[in-house]
Amino acid sequence: MASTVTTSAAKRPGYGQLLRTPGALSFLLPGFLARQPFAMLTIGIVLLVQHTTGSYGSAGAVAAVTGVSMALFAPQSGKLADRFGQRAVLVPGVLIHTAAVAALVTLALAGAPMWALLLAAVPTGASVPQIGPMVRARWAAKLDGNPLMPTAAAWESVTDEFTFVVGPVLATALCTGVHPAAGLIAEATLTLLGGLFFAAQRATQPAYGAIAAATAGPPASALSIPGVRVLAIAFLGIGSVFGGMQVSLTAFTEEIGNPGMNGVLYGVFAAGNMLAGVACGAIAWKIGPRRRLILGYVGLTIAASLLWSVHSALLLGALGLVVGLCIAPALITGYTIVETLVPASARTEAFTWLTGAVALGQAAAVTVAGRLADAHGATAGFLVPMVGTLLALATLVTLRSRLAPQAPSRIAARGIGHRVPVTVD
Numbered sequence: 001m002a003s004t005v006t007t008s009a010a011k012r013p014g015y016g017q018l019l020r021t022p023g024a025l026s027f028l029l030p031g032f033l034a035r036q037p038f039a040m041l042t043i044g045i046v047l048l049v050q051h052t053t054g055s056y057g058s059a060g061a062v063a064a065v066t067g068v069s070m071a072l073f074a075p076q077s078g079k080l081a082d083r084f085g086q087r088a089v090l091v092p093g094v095l096i097h098t099a100a101v102a103a104l105v106t107l108a109l110a111g112a113p114m115w116a117l118l119l120a121a122v123p124t125g126a127s128v129p130q131i132g133p134m135v136r137a138r139w140a141a142k143l144d145g146n147p148l149m150p151t152a153a154a155w156e157s158v159t160d161e162f163t164f165v166v167g168p169v170l171a172t173a174l175c176t177g178v179h180p181a182a183g184l185i186a187e188a189t190l191t192l193l194g195g196l197f198f199a200a201q202r203a204t205q206p207a208y209g210a211i212a213a214a215t216a217g218p219p220a221s222a223l224s225i226p227g228v229r230v231l232a233i234a235f236l237g238i239g240s241v242f243g244g245m246q247v248s249l250t251a252f253t254e255e256i257g258n259p260g261m262n263g264v265l266y267g268v269f270a271a272g273n274m275l276a277g278v279a280c281g282a283i284a285w286k287i288g289p290r291r292r293l294i295l296g297y298v299g300l301t302i303a304a305s306l307l308w309s310v311h312s313a314l315l316l317g318a319l320g321l322v323v324g325l326c327i328a329p330a331l332i333t334g335y336t337i338v339e340t341l342v343p344a345s346a347r348t349e350a351f352t353w354l355t356g357a358v359a360l361g362q363a364a365a366v367t368v369a370g371r372l373a374d375a376h377g378a379t380a381g382f383l384v385p386m387v388g389t390l391l392a393l394a395t396l397v398t399l400r401s402r403l404a405p406q407a408p409s410r411i412a413a414r415g416i417g418h419r420v421p422v423t424v425d
Contacts, residue, residue, distance in 0.1 A: 018151045021142055027204040031135040032159060034194030037187040039167025041066065041128065044175065044183035045104070049117060051180035052108045060370060061114075062104075062121045067363035069125030071356035077130050078352030079221065086134050086205045086348070094195035097127035101188035105181045129195045132160055133351030134205075140339050140347050141206040150280070150289075153335040157328050158277040161270055206348070222350035226402040227341040231334050232357040233395045234297065238327060239361020240388025241304055244369045245269055245320070246362075248307070248381030251373040252316065261313055268317045272324025280332045289337050290403050296329035297396055301389040307382035323385075337403055361388060 019025065042063045049059035081089045100123040107116050139152040171183035222228050245266065253262040287295075303323045310316045334354060342350040365384045373381035 015151065015155060018148050018155060023204050024142065027135060027138050027201045030198040030201055031131055034129070034198040035131040035163055036167060037190040037194065038128065038131070039164040040171035040183055040187040043168045044171045044187050047172065047175040048105065048108050048180050048184055052111060058114055060366065062117050064363045064367055065118050065121040066125035067359050069122045070128045071360035071363065073126035074128070074130050074352040074356040075223070075349055078133055078349035081134065081348045082346050087199045087202060090129055090195055090199040093127050093129050094192050096123065097129065098188045098192045100124040100127055101184055105184050109181060129191060130352050130355065131198060132156065133348055133355055136335060136351045137206050137348040138204050149339055150332065150336045153332045154277050154280040156335070157332045158274050161274045161277060164270060222342050222346040223353055225341055228338065228350050228353060230396060230399045230402045231337065232353050234330070234334060234392045235354045235357035236361035237389045237392025238330060239358040240365040241323065241327060241385040242358065243362035243365025244381060244384035244388065247366055247369040247373060248378050251378035251381055255378050256313060265313065265317050265320055269320035269324045272321040273328045276325040276328035277332060280329055289333050290400060293330060293333040293337065294396060294400060296326060296333060297393050300326035300330055301393045304385040304389045307385060308379050
């Protein structure tokens with residue numbers, strides 16, 4: 001029976017086949033709801049802090065600290081989830097996040113000094129629940145070795161992009177139409193309810209337990225695997241595209257006297273990402289994942305390198321669509337490769353390293369592109385995606401051999417070995 005299912009999946013690696021995976025809907029629907037608030041956090045912080053301080057610079061600084069904090073702490077959350085189970089990490093995490101957001105909102109509305117807002121931003125970012133990586137880890141556990149894994153990675157990419165289309169719009173509507181703090185309050189509320197709902201799905205969380213006795217000492221980080229480090233650098237470049245596009249598109253539409261075009265242009269960019277993600281999941285690939293990743297990244301780098309030369313909104317929208325079309329294949333293939341590099345005992349952590357790398361690249365790009373746009377105009381801001389993707393591509397091509405699956409004995413030597421019988425609560 002198992003061989004029949006695998007053969008069928010190989011012939012029809014489509015979304016219908018994927019969604020018929022036993023138990024998939026039980027974590028997909030809660031996971032979809034739980035990750036929606038994620039994209040509301042940054043814009044909610046920017047709108048609230050700008051309202052209370054009158055400074056976009058201060059708002060950007062608080063948002064950047066939140067993003068960096070998340071990028072640094074998310075892998076530790078993933079590592080704990082691999083060791084103790086997702087539920088054990090998620091429940092206290094969403095409670096801490098709700099309290100941290102409440103503190104940040106209170107301080108901002110009270111007119112607290114900048115240092116206090118920056119301090120509150122640290123636990124706010126550090127406690128962001130890593131729903132996306134946790135869902136990916138559940139897929140990896142369900143589809144271990146199954147040809148449907150690239151389809152699952154595509155599904156998750158589309159879901160993430162849909163989140164980043166809906167979340168900012170909802171947060172902006174609440175902040176501008178209800179109250180400047182309404183976006184953050186909604187984010188915290190939805191995170192709490194959605195996170196607890198997802199955590200309640202115990203039956204589908206990946207197995208966890210003690211590391212085998214043959215692995216001496218504490219388990220090593222998934223980052224000790226060379227291929228994961230290479231992918232993290234590649235994802236930093238993808239983050240530079242997201243951050244550079246956000247700031248530079250805003251500056252560009254202000255320069256042409258039509259700031260309302262910003263949402264349209266970024267929406268076209270996001271639509272390209274979604275469309276490519278849908279297509280990637282429906283294709284039965286004959287090209288190996290390493291080659292797909294490099295080819296996809298070459299296309300992304302070329303498209304991102306042309307952004308600075310465009311001075312028409314129409315042309316920028318068309319090029320932004322192409323950039324979006326190139327991002328999804330790189331993201332999806334990167335997540336697919338992780339499954340071949342990292343054992344089940346460290347996958348959640350590995351996925352959070354990649355998600356954190358995107359967030360870190362985005363935070364850095366927002367800061368640099370903002371300064372360049374202020375000093376030299378939107379064109380200079382578009383140089384950030386170009387430089388970020390060029391550096392990442394050079395690393396990816398030079399170290400592409402690190403992306404080959406490693407022998408189990410070499411992985412075990414790093415302390416990420418096979419598991420003894422595990423417990424699922």
